[in-house]
Amino acid sequence: MRIAFLGKGGSGKTTISVAYTLYLAQKKKQVLAIDGDVNMHMAPLLQTDQLWVHKHASDVQKYLEPALAEKGVPIIGTLPPTADAKYINVSKEDPFLKKYATVGLEDVPLLTVGTYESKDAGANCYHGKLQVLELMLHRLKDTKDQTAVCDMTAGIDALGTSLYMASDVNVFVVEPTLKSVQVYLDFAKAADEHSITTYALANKVVDQEDEKFLRQHIGEDMLIGIVPHSTLLRKIEQGEKGKIYDFVEINEGVFGRIEEKVSGVNRDYQAYMKELNRIYRLNCEWWYNDFYGSDLTKYIDESVNYEEVFAA
Numbered sequence: 001m002r003i004a005f006l007g008k009g010g011s012g013k014t015t016i017s018v019a020y021t022l023y024l025a026q027k028k029k030q031v032l033a034i035d036g037d038v039n040m041h042m043a044p045l046l047q048t049d050q051l052w053v054h055k056h057a058s059d060v061q062k063y064l065e066p067a068l069a070e071k072g073v074p075i076i077g078t079l080p081p082t083a084d085a086k087y088i089n090v091s092k093e094d095p096f097l098k099k100y101a102t103v104g105l106e107d108v109p110l111l112t113v114g115t116y117e118s119k120d121a122g123a124n125c126y127h128g129k130l131q132v133l134e135l136m137l138h139r140l141k142d143t144k145d146q147t148a149v150c151d152m153t154a155g156i157d158a159l160g161t162s163l164y165m166a167s168d169v170n171v172f173v174v175e176p177t178l179k180s181v182q183v184y185l186d187f188a189k190a191a192d193e194h195s196i197t198t199y200a201l202a203n204k205v206v207d208q209e210d211e212k213f214l215r216q217h218i219g220e221d222m223l224i225g226i227v228p229h230s231t232l233l234r235k236i237e238q239g240e241k242g243k244i245y246d247f248v249e250i251n252e253g254v255f256g257r258i259e260e261k262v263s264g265v266n267r268d269y270q271a272y273m274k275e276l277n278r279i280y281r282l283n284c285e286w287w288y289n290d291f292y293g294s295d296l297t298k299y300i301d302e303s304v305n306y307e308e309v310f311a312a
């Protein structure tokens with residue numbers, strides 16, 4: 001299963017992503033952490049290093065789509081898997097993860113997309129770097145009892161890539177403020193038009209008035225849980241990193257509800273593939289065909305069926 005945490009800048013995406021990752025790992029569930037944000041903060045909280053996967057984009061393309069890469073075909077992030085595609089398993093032993101993931105607390109593998117380098121200044125957009133994550137997620141062979149937890153870019157930005165539809169559940173972290181709620185409502189409306197359900201998770205809730213405010217603006221059915229404001233976070237940010245476990249313990253109930261919601265989803269593989277094909281076609285027609293001077297839509301491999309891939 002795949003869950004993405006989104007939210008306005010500073011709402012708590014990284015904190016909640018790491019805490020939920022540790023919650024699952026402590027229950028001995030297989031979990032893969034993915035830092036897909038331009039502001040990369042998962043590694044320090046998981047107490048590990050970063051390996052910037054985007055810097056290895058061409059090797060990743062060769063690994064995941066060897067036949068097309070061999071022929072020199074341009075491989076863009078939304079390319080649906082071909083019959084020759086390689087898949088990634090949610091396991092420390094997976095050869096792709098052995099190469100590109102670092103290992104954090106509780107032995108959790110962490111993939112970090114990476115951020116800008118000085119040479120990118122003024123000329124390079126983060127969505128270019130996120131293509132490597134799109135390529136990976138669309139080839140992640142996760143099972144029902146394994147989870148990939150993605151920390152995503154801030155605000156409504158995820159709608160600009162295929163990442164908004166790559167997870168089984170999107171959880172938007174919302175602070176009790178009008179601005180934070182509005183960003184959630186904007187995202188949820190757009191995602192809903194593409195049949196992607198996005199729940200809201202209240203964070204930094206101080207009192208009953210905060211709670212009432214969020215319930216009024218979001219509605220009971222979409223509010224997946226409430227995480228109280230915690231002074232532990234300041235301590236963690238001051239270097240007492242082990243306190244993240246206390247934060248996990250305090251919020252076990254909320255994480256349990258999220259886990260329940262995620263495990264209740266039955267992925268519609270056909271709809272996923274259809275949407276991916278649609279987005280890839282749009283990418284090609286709006287931009288990449290002209291850029292590469294070739295019709296890239298011919299690389300859609302109609303013989304591939306996710307249901308068969310996942311059943312194998």
Ligand SMILES: Nc1ncnc2c1ncn2[C@@H]1O[C@H](COP(=O)(O)OP(=O)(O)OP(=O)(O)O)[C@@H](O)[C@H]1O
Nearest residue numbers: 009010011012013014015039154204228229230233
């Ligand atoms: N429940 C909470 N109680 C108190 N402080 C919190 C809580 N959750 C997060 N914080 C604090 O809020 C700040 C932002 O959190 P975090 O970095 O997780 O947000 P983010 O959405 O990932 O931010 P960015 O947009 O920069 O990636 C941090 O200082 C964090 O410690």
Ligand SMILES: [Mg+2]
Nearest residue numbers: 013014037041
């Ligand atoms: Mg963050």
